[in-house]
Amino acid sequence: MNVNFKIGFAVSALVSAIVLTACQEKPEPQAxxxxxxxxxxxxxxxxxxxxxxxxxxxxxxxxxxxxxxxxxxxxxxxxxxxxxxxxxxxxxxxxxxxxxxxxxxxxxxxxxxxxxxxxxxxxxxxxxxxxxxxxxxxxxxxxxxxxxxxxxxxxxxxxxxxxxxxALTDILKPNVEAKVAEQLYDANASWLTQHDITRDKLQLSDNYFYGVNGIVFVYPLYELAPYAEGMPELRLPYQIAKDLVKAEYLPALPQIKADQPVKQEN
CATH class of the missing domain: 3.30.565.40 (Fervidobacterium nodosum Rt17-B1 like)
Structure with a gap:
């Protein structure tokens, strides 16, 4: 009888300890x-x-x-x-x-x-x-x-x-400058052809900004066009740039389903 009392008391004490521990407040996270x-x-x-x-x-x-x-x-x-x-x-x-x-x-x-x-x-x-x-x-x-x-x-x-x-070199992946120039030419081929700019003559400009639909490369007066046309801007669409620009320097792009047609810009 005495043994059973001791066992019951021990079990009761253990349960009480578990309940008390569970009820204690967790410490506040560090500042x-x-x-x-x-x-x-x-x-x-x-x-x-x-x-x-x-x-x-x-x-x-x-x-x-x-x-x-x-x-x-x-x-x-x-x-x-x-x-x-x-x-x-x-x-x-x-x-x-x-x-x-x-x-x-x-x-x-x-x-x-x-x-x-x-x-x-x-x-x-x-x-x-x-x-x-x-x-x-x-x-x-x-x-x-x-x-x-x-x-x-x-x-x-x-x-x-x-x-x-x-700088431009900071946002690009290593050793992709030639590829960027190639893709930039393809994305703006119509305008460049009209201005007699061949693929081998197009150099990357280090003057750039993040546009609405792509990275925009800005060229000085007279470099690609007459003075009257101002400073030419060539756009590299983000869907192309995503493979050439470091992920941390690429704006978030919309998720497009494989079977969803992409709207073409004029």
């Missing part, structure tokens, strides 16, 4: 784990601000140049700083405060009888696809007396996770 779970890529917010320069025009023995610079103001300081540093590097005289630069607009007629040279740089936010944010640097230069000015659009894509600008 680092919570942060990692909810960490998201910043959503770009951008507006335009005029860059304050020491003076609006720079004059030397060759004449005077008038400057107009505009930069983006985003919620990410490192992006704003990148473009401002680019301006200072590309056009250092615009930021110079040398004492001898004292001419005013009234002196232009004497210094530069042909008129004012012009130099403008505008930075614009284009789009964001998760961690890929694209901007454009729109520059325009005009030399007084010339028939027309020269414009250029340089597209800049950042990886927001690494805070790095992505």
């Amino acid at each position: 680092e784990q919570v942060t990692a779970a909810v960490k998201t890529v910043a959503l770009i917010e951008a507006k335009i601000e005029r860059v304050e320069l020491p003076k609006k025009q720079f004059c030397d023995e060759d004449g005077c140049t008038q400057y107009d610079f505009q930069n983006v103001k985003t919620n990410l300081d490192w992006i704003d700083a990148y473009f401002l540093d680019r301006m200072k590097k590309d056009v250092p005289m615009a930021f110079s405060v040398d004492a001898h630069q004292t001419q005013t607009a009234s002196d232009v007629a004497v210094t530069s009888p042909k008129g004012l040279n012009q130099n403008s740089i505008y930075v614009r936010f284009i789009s964001q696809q998760y961690n890929l944010a694209t901007f454009v640097i729109q520059s325009y230069t005009y030399v007084a007396g010339s028939a027309h000015g020269m414009q250029h659009n340089e597209f800049v894509t950042f990886d927001l996770n690494t805070q790095k600008r992505l």
Whole structure:
């Protein structure tokens, strides 16, 4: 009888221990784990601000140049700083405060009888696809007396996770440049043929951006077409690019069933 009592007591104690253990609250996850779970890529917010320069025009023995610079103001300081540093590097005289630069607009007629040279740089936010944010640097230069000015659009894509600008070689798989050029020609053969551009003459441009339907390669004035046509753009459809671009740098593509026809663009 005593033995049975001891066994019953032991079983009862064991059951109580299991119930109490099950009812205890689980420890809270570590702060680092919570942060990692909810960490998201910043959503770009951008507006335009005029860059304050020491003076609006720079004059030397060759004449005077008038400057107009505009930069983006985003919620990410490192992006704003990148473009401002680019301006200072590309056009250092615009930021110079040398004492001898004292001419005013009234002196232009004497210094530069042909008129004012012009130099403008505008930075614009284009789009964001998760961690890929694209901007454009729109520059325009005009030399007084010339028939027309020269414009250029340089597209800049950042990886927001690494805070790095992505060159074309960064997003492509290794050793596929020749294949990309071949596919790019095939995708734009009609336009290229009309402009007498043969396959062997087409070079890849490192100036690119992510378009709606594909990666767009942008070429300088005069390289593929006359000045009047502006900067040519050749598109490589994403369905083709998916085999040539690293997966982490390819936008999410729609899933198309094998028996579903693909709508052709005009």
